[in-house]
Amino acid sequence: MNQFQYVRPTQQRTAITAVAKDPNATFIAGGTNLVDLMKRGVMTPQKLVDINRLPLTKIEHQKNSLRIGALALNATVANHQLVRERHPLLAQALNAGASAQLRNMATVGGNLLQRTRCPYFYDVTLPCNKRQPGSGCGALEGINRMHAIFGFSDKCIAVHPSDMSVALAALDATVLVSGPKGDRSIAFADLHRLPGDAPEKDTTLEPGELITAVEVPDGHFTRYVSYYKVRERASYAFALVSVAAALDLDGDNIVAARLAMGGVAHKPWRLAAAEQHLIGKPATEASFRQAADVAMQGAKAFKHNEYKLKLAPNTIVQALKTAAAA
Amino acid sequence: MKAQNKQIGTPMNRVDGRLKVTGAATYSAEYQLPGLAYAVLVGSTIARGRVSSIDTRAAERAPGALAVITHFNAPKVPGFAKGQNPSQPPTAGQPLQVFQDDKVRFNDQPIAVVVADTYERARFAAGLVKAQYVQEKHQTDMTVGTRQAFQPTQARKNPKSPVADYQRGRADAYQTAPIKLEAEYIIPTEVHHPIELQAVTAHWEAPDRLTLYDKTQGTIRTRNDFAKEWNLPEANVKVIATFVGGAFGNGLHSWPHESAAIMAAKQVNRPVKLVLSREQMFTMVGYRPYTWQKIGMSATPDGKITALTHEATGQTSTYEEFTESTVQQSRMMYAAPNVNTRYRLAALDVSTPIWMRGPGEATGAFALESAMDEMAHQLRLDPLEFRLRNYADQDPENGRPWSTKFLKECYQMGAERIGWSKRPLTPGTLRDGDWLVGYGMGVGTFGAHRSKAQTSARLLPTGTVLLQCATTDIGPGTGTAMTQIAADTLGLPPEKIRFELGNSQFPTAPTQGGSSTVNSVGAAVQEACLALRDKLRQLAAASNSAFAVAQKEDVVLADGYLALTGNPAARANYADLVRQPDDALVTVESKPSEEQKKYSMYSFSVHFAKVRVQPLTGEVRVSKLVSCADAGTxxxxxxxxxxxxxxxxxxxGMALMEAATIDNRFGRYITKDLADYHVPVHADAPAVEVLFVNQPDPHVNALGTKGIGEIAIIGVAPAIANAVFNATGKRIRELPITPDKLI
Structure with a gap:
């Protein structure tokens, strides 16, 4: 653990300025990931700007969307009546993540920004381009059973660990941010980035930009939904593969579908082509299997994660089956 | 009059339960000694080679830093003077002599210890230590190691060694049989990971007097090891382990961090506390070794085993040979005429393993009991019926009768409780909605070991009996069981018994391990109580002749006075009997009897599992587990x-998720915490139903006990693996059974 300064501003502007003007400063909210990373020496901020005093916890319905403050706790969001009624997929995804203790501490903004759990990223003695650009990717030729099958580069094959983000990707959420140059909104699909040549950058946020809220648009995905997470124990484990599935059904006919996958890429992996394929099809296992095949186009495995080429489509089918039967 | 069991056999609450749940129990990292300093170990970042230099300047200058010890400046350890570590190695080789040379033998080997006035400052300073290495090519890959396996030294020296090759009838006779199977099984490295981290507080109370508050399973073993290491009389080393928060085998060996803390305390002349990090628990305090196994088996068409061959190669370090009883159960579990076993080691550039719960027997049972299921399937026999057809009515290894064996009773009780009759003979045919359902069983056995143990018993003037013994309680509830035994032996209510443990200055006891504490210490407690009663009778006889001629059994410890059954006039007040504290004190040593040579003594268990498997995703859920034990009283x-x-x-955990993984390119674990290294959470554990035969074994000791700790886990993993096969038709021979292996 390095030595660091700690400030706890009450004004959003003060917090943003503090981080924007100091490249070694970082925001801290729940701290459930950052503190671990600091203990391991993976992140060594010189200054922590604690944002817990900012008024960003509100969950409210505005116009055509549900607005969730960035500092709302994961547990609060998962159990919130508006979330459960309007976006049960989001509630399921949140409850599939971490443990009750962590959900009681972790915030929405922090959940979006959690770092990969790639073991090479976590061990400062091993190579990792994300932690130390240019040091190499330890996972590429290493133990890569948890790693990406989509969207990776030869610099990084890590996956994004958030469950909540998979649901938000499926639900077409928008991320509201505030930064030194003012406020802007980011389509969810544009928040996280693929590793490319700069895996050290997880997101498209500019220095000093602070997530203030997430907006989830109203939709018809209030009943036939499933967040299906396959993991190595029944709870408190990161996904091997997870699928957020939502269907809008007219009888047995699929009017609209939303699909996103976790545990397969550097960002939540939206399956737009598979969604398109499902429209107008009957909600049967055969349709789901065809959609899964569409979804898997372009997937490529490494030495230890070949199983994902089979587990991922199977999980898509199982998630869609579960959603349709909900 | 025979003592009546009023407490033995009851579900008495733990005598220390309140202390534990209120936080009042003091664990080894919780002794707040005046002047306490804190130590943090720095581990190597290569797996093999030499430390060429260590830059400690920044660490030494860090705020609060008191000392940085490396092999360049380590204090002289007298016990290491001959180039050997005098502490007890597992079987052969030399325990690591920390900071005594520049050699790196495994990744994360301690190469420095940093001492500071607070834990945080010690940790910060430890991060500033920078080492340079001359790296050598390392080997941590068991697939390579298995090919270079060798016979353990003790087996080469002594053909009668338990890990030597064994043969009755013809060796490898299965190979030429018409109905046979040959299969390989792998169990990966597993780590004990008790929730309490390994911790020691070392305090030099004088230049030649050392006190250790240590997380150990054996206060006497630890005392002896460090007395030798520091060339001190045993009496000058005191080891306190009043409470141990789980260990599972971690505390069966002396480890480098203990030596480092003692050195550090010497160097800074203050008591020093050293607590390992969770990450260090993977590399510094042992683990269950990665083990490759092969079973060959043949049988007649009607299900009699004709030959059984069990081979195993376990992982060890380059500097110590760790051996365990992986193949032994194949010699005695089933009545087969041709049986042979081979046990080998593979030395890798890793730290030394140590027994982990159930130890080798649990590893071996995965192979043997999986193979039993495979053969039953091949014969289209119910696996329970197959086991009954090969039931050993006496020990086939040596022809001796069993002291007791109620395994058939276990089979019957357990099968009934799980609903074994619902098990389909054809795998993959039972469903519950989308999920496949299957049933499996696995058998466990472990020697009913007993060794000599001492206990003292003292009557206090209040009428309370104080018993003391150096044994530890790593979680099974030793103090509670001993209180029950003493209460029944003396006819006292449990409130009148105080049992103290976890102190090397108490009468000697064996290390808590191998399911032997109640067998050994329980017998000593019983004998100490009987000796105390007779001592009291003798004391009373001095003033009351009725006691002189009384039968021992008629002496009654009443409330405040000693009495005689059938003679209300005979009374001797405790206040008169106990004038000096030691007046009513006895210390006994209890020894195993000659019976051990006449009988084969084992505990037995059977585990029945019902599992559900999601066929698309490969998720396995254990929906029911029934464990039935023949463990004596x-x-x-x-x-x-x-x-x-x-x-x-x-x-x-063993069956479905536990695996510590090394990246062999670096020789370094990539599983470093409890997020990567999965142990079961509550959602993974169904309600486990436990059944006991509860029949005393008259030969192990007078209490009739046989031991429980190991048979609780031995056979569980194959029961689950066999249930997965029954559900899916997929035979998984390499643990853990993760979803990727089933889709």
Whole structure:
């Protein structure tokens, strides 16, 4: 653990300025990931700007969307009546993540920004381009059973660990941010980035930009939904593969579908082509299997994660089956 | 008059339960000694080579830093003077002599210890230590190691060694049989990971007097090891382990961090506390070794085993040979005429393993009991029926009768409780909605070991009996069981018994391990209580002749006075009997009897599992586990069931999720915490139903006990693996059974 300064501003502007003007400063909210990373020496901020005093916890319905403050706790969001009624997929995804203790501490903004759990990223003695650009990717030729099958580069094959983000990707959420140059909104699909040549950058946020809220648009995905997470124990484990599935059904006919996958890429992996394929099809296992095949186009495995080429489509089918039967 | 069991066999609450749940129990990292300093170990970042230099300047200058010890400046350890570590190695080789040379033998080997005035400052300073290495090519890959396996030194020296090759009838006779199977099984490295981290507080109370508050399973073993290491009389080393928060085998060996803390305390002349990090628990305090196994088996068409061959190669370090009883059960579990076993080691550039719950037997049972299931399937026989057809009515290894064996009773009780009759003979045919359902069983056995143990018993003037013994309690509830045994032996209520443990200055006891504490210490407690009663009779006889001629059994410890059954006039007040503190003090040594040579003594268990498997995603859920044990007399129904359940949950971990993984390019673990290294959470553990035969074994000791700790886990993993086969038709021979292996 390095030595660091700690400030706890009450004004959003003060917090943003503090981080924007100091490249070694970082925001801290729940701290459930950052503190671990600091203990391991993976992140060594010189200054922590604690944002817990900012008024960003509100969950409210505005116009055509549900607005969730960035500092709302994961547990609060998962159990919130508006979330459960309007976006049960989001509630399921949140409850599939971490443990009750962590959900009681972790915030929405922090959940979006959690770092990969790639073991090479976590061990400062091993190579990792994300932690130390240019040091190499330890996972590429290493133990890569948890790693990406989509969207990776030869610099990084890590996956994004958030469950909540998979649901938000499926639900077409928008991320509201505030930064030194003012406020802007980011389509969810544009928040996280693929590793490319700069895996050290997880997101498209500019220095000093602070997530203030997430907006989830109203939709018809209030009943036939499933967040299906396959993991190595029944709870408190990161996904091997997870699928957020939502269907809008007219009888047995699929009017609209939303699909996103976790545990397969550097960002939540939206399956737009598979969604398109499902429209107008009957909600049967055969349709789901065809959609899964569409979804898997372009997937490529490494030495230890070949199983994902089979587990991922199977999980898509199982998630869609579960959603349709909900 | 025979003592009546009023407490033995009841589910008495733990005598220290309140202390534990209120936080009042003091564990080894919780002794707040005046002037306490804090030590943090720095580990190597290569797996093999030499430390060429260490830059400690920044660490030494860090705020609060008191000392940085490396092999360049380590204090001289007298016990290491001959170039050897005098502490007891597992079987052969030399325990690591920390900071005595520049050699790196495994990744994360301690190469420095940093001492500071607070834990945080010690940790910060430890991060500033920078080492340079001359790296050598390392080997941590068991697939390579298995090919270079060798016979353990003790087996080469002594053909009668338990790990030497064994043969009765013809060796490898299965190979030429018409109905046979040959299969290989792998169990990966598993790590004990008790929730309490390994911790020691070392305090030099004088230049030649050392006190250790240590997380150990054996206060006497630890005392002896460090007395030798520091060339001190045993009496000058005191080891306190009043409470141990789980160990599972971690505390069966002396480890480098203990030596480092003692050195550090010497150097800074203050008491020093050293607590390992969770990450260091992977590399510094042992683990269950990665083990490759092969079973060859042949049988007649009607299900009689004709030949059985069991081979195993276990992982060890380059500097110590760790051996365990992986193949032994194949010699005695089933009545087969041709049996042979081979046990080998593979030395890798890793730290030394140590027994982990159930130890080798649990590893071996995965192979043997999986193979039993495979052969039953091949014969289209119910696996329970197959086991009954090969039931050993006496020990086939040596022809001796069993002291007791109620395994058939276990089979019957357990099968009934799980609903074994619902098991389909054809795998993959039972469904519950989308999920496949299957049933499996696995058998466990472990020697009913007993060794000599001492206990003192003292009557206090209040009428309370104080018993003291150096044994530890790593969680099974030793103090509670001993209180029950003493209460029944003396006819006293449990409130009148105080049992103290976890102190090397108490009468000598064996290390807590190998399911032997109640067998050994329980017998000593019983004998100490009987000796105390007779001592009191003798004391009373001095003033009351009725006591002189009384039968021992008629002496009654009443409330405040000693009495005689059938003679209300005979009374001797405790206040008169006990004038000096030691007047009513006895210390006994209890030894195993000659019976050990006449009988084969084993505990037995059978585990029945019902699992559900999601065929698309490969998820496995254990929906029911029934464990039935033949463990002799059950002293405490509650803590015994607690042990069985803990073992069963450990077995779920072994079967479905536990694996510590090394990246062989770096020789370094990539599983470093409890997020990467999965142990079962509550959602993975169904309600475990525990059944006991509860029949005393008249030969192990007078209490009739046989031991529970190991058989609780031995056989659980194959029961689950066999249930997965029954559900899916897929035979998984390499643990853990993760979803990727089933889709």
């Amino acid at each position: 059950i002293v405490n129904l509650k803590t015994a069931a607690n042990q069985m359940k803990g073992g069963a949950v450990g077995g779920i």
